[in-house]
Structure formats: C-alpha cells, structure tokens
Amino acid sequence: MHQRFDPHPDKEPNMLKENMTVFRRMSSYFLKESFIYLTRGPTIPDWNFGYHTLINSIKRLMISHHYLELPDVPAAQLRSTTGPKLSKHAHIVPDTFVQRDKVIEFFKDKCTMVDHAYDKVVIDAEYLSYKKSHKDIVFFVHGGGYCTGSKEMYRKISYLVAKHSDSTVYALNYRLSPQNPFPCGLIDCISGYQHLIETHDHKKVILMGDSAGGGMVLAMCIALREMNLPIPGGVYGISPWIDLTHWFASFRINQKTDFLIGDTTDPRLQGQRHYYTGNENLKLGYVSPVWEENLDNLPPMLIQVGGAEKLHDENIHFSQRLINTSDPPQELHLQVYESHVHVRKIAVLGSRAVGKSSVTVQFVENHFAETYYPTIENMFTKIVKYKGEEFAVEIMDTAGQDEFSILNSKHAIGIHGYILVYSIASQQSFEMCSILRDKILNFTGMDWVPCVLVANKVDLHAQRQVTTEEGKKKALEWNCAFIETSAKHNQNISRVFDQMLAEIEKVRGEPQAKPSGCVIF
Numbered sequence: 001m002h003q004r005f006d007p008h009p010d011k012e013p014n015m016l017k018e019n020m021t022v023f024r025r026m027s028s029y030f031l032k033e034s035f036i037y038l039t040r041g042p043t044i045p046d047w048n049f050g051y052h053t054l055i056n057s058i059k060r061l062m063i064s065h066h067y068l069e070l071p072d073v074p075a076a077q078l079r080s081t082t083g084p085k086l087s088k089h090a091h092i093v094p095d096t097f098v099q100r101d102k103v104i105e106f107f108k109d110k111c112t113m114v115d116h117a118y119d120k121v122v123i124d125a126e127y128l129s130y131k132k133s134h135k136d137i138v139f140f141v142h143g144g145g146y147c148t149g150s151k152e153m154y155r156k157i158s159y160l161v162a163k164h165s166d167s168t169v170y171a172l173n174y175r176l177s178p179q180n181p182f183p184c185g186l187i188d189c190i191s192g193y194q195h196l197i198e199t200h201d202h203k204k205v206i207l208m209g210d211s212a213g214g215g216m217v218l219a220m221c222i223a224l225r226e227m228n229l230p231i232p233g234g235v236y237g238i239s240p241w242i243d244l245t246h247w248f249a250s251f252r253i254n255q256k257t258d259f260l261i262g263d264t265t266d267p268r269l270q271g272q273r274h275y276y277t278g279n280e281n282l283k284l285g286y287v288s289p290v291w292e293e294n295l296d297n298l299p300p301m302l303i304q305v306g307g308a309e310k311l312h313d314e315n316i317h318f319s320q321r322l323i324n325t326s327d328p329p330q331e332l333h334l335q336v337y338e339s340h341v342h343v344r345k346i347a348v349l350g351s352r353a354v355g356k357s358s359v360t361v362q363f364v365e366n367h368f369a370e371t372y373y374p375t376i377e378n379m380f381t382k383i384v385k386y387k388g389e390e391f392a393v394e395i396m397d398t399a400g401q402d403e404f405s406i407l408n409s410k411h412a413i414g415i416h417g418y419i420l421v422y423s424i425a426s427q428q429s430f431e432m433c434s435i436l437r438d439k440i441l442n443f444t445g446m447d448w449v450p451c452v453l454v455a456n457k458v459d460l461h462a463q464r465q466v467t468t469e470e471g472k473k474k475a476l477e478w479n480c481a482f483i484e485t486s487a488k489h490n491q492n493i494s495r496v497f498d499q500m501l502a503e504i505e506k507v508r509g510e511p512q513a514k515p516s517g518c519v520i521f
C-alpha cells in the first residue's frame with residue numbers, strides 16, 4: 001500500500017479562521033502603510049498609492065510569518081484546500097500518481113538524501129482547462145519558497161493561464177519543506193512530468209513556475225537532461241528563484257523595494273532556504289540553477305523579472321550565461337520590468353599595494369590613509385547618479401593578486417564590470433593587469449568585458465616605471481577606458497567609477513553577437 005501525500009499531516013486547518021486572521025492583519029498593515037505613504041511618500045518615487053501599500057503590506061505579513069517557530073510553520077502555510085471560485089467554464093480533472101524509483105535512484109548519487117526522499121507517496125495532480133481541453137499543456141509549478149503554497153491556492157492563476165494561453169494547465173501538490181526538504185519536492189515534480197508525458201507529447205508541454213516554482217522548473221530541466229528524459233517544449237519562469245546562496249547584489253540592495261525576505265545579515269531571516277536544504281546543497285544546480293556548470297541543451301525559455309526585485313541579478317546573470325554556452329537554448333527571451341534603482345556590481349582587481357582600497361575608500365568615504373593594511377576582502381556600496389539615472393554601485397575590494405593566485409569565482413560571477421588597478425611606480429603591477437584580464441575572460445567565457453584600466457599613484461612622478469602612452473595603448477587594445485589617478489590627492493577618482501558605469505552601459509546600448517533566436521530586452 002502506498003502512503004497518500006497529505007498536505008496537512010496533523011489537522012485540517014479552519015480556512016475561514018485563517019483567512020480572517022490574514023484579513024485582519026492585512027487591514028492593519030494597509031492602514032499603517034497608507035499613513036506612511038501620506039506622510040513620507042512612497043518607498044520609491046514611481047510607486048503609486050496602491051502599489052506602495054500592497055507591496056509593503058505583503059512584506060509585513062511575510063515578516064510576521066517568518067518569525068514563527070518551526071512547529072508553527074505548517075499552520076501558517078496558507079494552503080487553501082478549496083481554492084478560489086472559478087468560472088463555470090473551468091474544468092478540473094483530478095489525477096494521482098506514485099513516485100518513480102528511477103528519479104529517487106538518480107538523486108541518490110547527486111546529493112545528501114533526506115529519509116522522506118525514499119517515501120513512495122501518491123501525489124495529487126489536476127488538469128484545469130477553460131471550456132475544452134487542449135493538446136498543449138502548461139505544467140504549472142506553484143511558488144511559495146518551497147515551504148508554502150498549493151495547486152488549490154494557485155487555481156485562479158492556473159485558470160487565467162489556461163484561458164489566455166489556450167492550453168490545459170497541469171498542476172500538482174509537491175511535498176513542501178521543512179517537513180519534506182530537498183529533493184522531495186523535485187522528485188515529485190519530475191515524477192509528475194513523467195506521468196504527464198506518458199499520455200502527452202513532451203514537445204507540447206511548457207514548464208511554468210513563479211518564484212520558487214520558477215527555480216523548480218529550471219532545476220527540473222537540468223535533472224531531466226541529466227537523466228536522458230525527454231525535454232519539454234519550453235520553460236516560462238516568472239521571477240524564478242534560482243540562487244539560494246543569496247550571492248547576487250540585488251538580493252541585498254533591493255531589500256527596501258521587494259517584499260521577499262531573507263536578508264543575509266539577519267540569521268532569523270535565513271529560514272526559508274534552510275527549510276528547503278542545508279548549506280552543502282545550496283550551490284547544486286538542482287537547488288540553485290544559476291550555479292549549474294553545464295547549461296547546454298536546455299529548452300527555449302522566457303524569463304521575466306522586475307528591476308526592483310531581489311531576484312533581479314541572478315536572472316540577468318543566468319540569461320547571460322545561457323546565451324554563452326556552447327549549445328544555448330533555441331530561443332531565450334529575458335524581459336526585465338525596469339523600476340527605479342539599478343544595481344551594478346564592480347570588482348577592483350590588481351597586484352598588492354597598488355592602491356585598490358585607497359581608490360575605493362577615497363570614492364566611497366572621501367578619505368585617504370597613508371598606512372598600508374593588506375585587504376582580505378571588503379564590500380562597499382554607494383548610490384551614484386549617472387546620466388540622470390540612479391545606480392546602486394556595489395564595489396568589491398579584493399585582496400592583491402599575483403600570477404599564481406587563482407581567480408575566485410566570486411570575482412567573475414555576477415560582476416558587471418572590472419576596475420584593473422596598477423601603480424605607475426611598478427612595471428610588474430602593470431603586467432599583472434593583462435594576466436588578470438585573461439583570467440577573467442577565461443572564467444566568463446567572454447571575449448570582452450566592461451573594464452577600466454587605472455594607473456594609480458601618479459603623484460609619485462620620480463618613481464614612474466610605466467608611461468601614460470603604455471597605459472593608453474593597452475586600453476586601446478582591450479577596447480576599454482583608461483584613467484591616471486592619485487588616491488592620495490583625490491585626482492580623477494570619481495571619474496574611474498563614472499567611466500566604469502559608461503563601460504557597463506555600453507553592453508546595454510550595443511547589441512552583442514548572440515546565437516540566432518536569442519533576444520534580450
């Protein structure tokens with residue numbers, strides 16, 4: 001006998017009572033946020049009253065749930081067992097399936113398996129269509145940070161997807177964490193897909209998901225490819241959560257504008273990703289697709305993300321990597337709904353003691369220190385206005401490199417631009433810049449990256465070993481900007497960062513050579 005998967009293992013929640021609690025809370029948050037809007041204005045200038053109060057009220061609600069103790073989490077999962085009322089034209093056909101052994105076997109060698117991953121459970125699934133059923137199927141995977149949500153809760157969305165895409169939506173209740181951590185949910189989704197393609201042409205199936213559901217469908221594609229199973233006809237990710245390490249800058253910088261929680265500096269807010277899995281799995285492609293090394297042979301994709309979202313950068317980076325793989329998707333559409341603050345992440349690299357920290361500190365904090373303290377690694381943030389647009393610039397000041405140091409992946413992944421610094425008083429530090437640039441190109445697989453070559457310590461005239469012409473010539477060869485600076489005398493320091501933004505914006509302005517069919521908006 002197989003065990004049936006019950007989304008409410010302990011007790012069926014009283015939905016009316018739960019909904020009333022949420023309604024009461026939301027009303028009080030709404031009033032508070034209306035007051036804030038009227039007295040202090042919106043969080044960012046282009047948000048209107050409705051958007052400001054909605055986003056911030058949701059954020060308050062999510063924070064209140066996040067501070068719950070672990071045993072209270074299931075009760076707060078907001079699972080609706082009945083689902084919203086649908087139009088009389090909507091048809092729901094229930095279905096069930098049992099997990100497949102092959103999927104469990106596959107994950108056994110790939111990650112740390114929790115006991116529940118071996119459970120053979122019966123999963124509830126359903127087909128939802130508008131008026132009549134179709135051959136085209138959208139396999140919809142709901143979001144909710146892998147620990148909340150259900151197909152019932154998302155029925156209204158499934159219904160709209162079915163209606164507007166003229167297809168049938170297939171949805172299932174995959175197991176949720178913390179009771180059933182990774183890879184339980186992924187095993188359920190892949191088994192659900194296998195179950196689906198027993199009766200449907202896999203090329204007619206589109207995987208679709210929002211947030212964690214978006215991350216799940218991309219993780220599914222990677223696993224399906226590894227398992228040599230038929231790949232779906234396409235993938236549609238709405239703000240997919242594809243980096244559970246929270247590495248990318250927008251995760252911190254867009255804290256103010258996004259209701260998603262999980263601030264890396266606050267251990268109490270780390271919960272969601274750790275409900276799903278432990279640190280040892282966070283960088284697996286099946287958990288964080290953005291860290292997957294092999295992105296070849298994935299299906300055509302549409303990815304949508306907002307400019308003020310925490311998940312913005314990981315999706316930009318993922319898309320950039322996708323188009324640079326040896327076998328990119330036939331089509332890739334990245335749609336960014338720009339908002340206000342733009343994030344640019346910059347790495348400052350160069351030999352030891354050339355003045356990387358001094359240039360950065362002079363720019364961010366407006367002072368200069370004569371004493372030399374070798375840097376391990378430092379992060380600085382500053383809001384910079386460039387051509388009328390505001391940019392949150394995140395600057396990574398790195399430890400001095402030599403030709404034997406290995407380029408850290410952190411200095412190449414998710415970086416928008418590089419400042420390569422040498423000292424005019426050191427020929428060796430000038431040569432080091434070429435070595436570093438080669439390493440960056442190698443690591444990123446690009447033949448050009450936004451770069452500014454900085455000749456620092458120009459106040460040390462008497463000790464000059466590298467001429468201005470040599471620096472200019474190198475920059476011309478690399479098609480990048482070149483500036484001579486003195487961090488000591490604050491000479492040309494802000495120009496370095498202006499030039500860096502200009503180089504980064506070049507990428508936005510000029511279309512790069514891309515495989516046919518790839519479009520970046």
Ligand SMILES: Nc1nc2c(ncn2[C@@H]2O[C@H](COP(=O)(O)OP(=O)(O)OP(=O)(O)O)[C@@H](O)[C@H]2O)c(=O)[nH]1
Nearest residue numbers: 352353354355356357358370372374375400487488
């Ligand atoms: N004369 C002069 N000295 C500078 C200038 N910039 C930095 N220095 C000095 O050079 C030394 C090294 O500066 P840092 O900024 O720590 O150099 P760094 O490249 O960050 O060093 P690491 O982190 O060890 O790689 C310090 O003693 C600074 O005071 C400059 O423009 N002119």
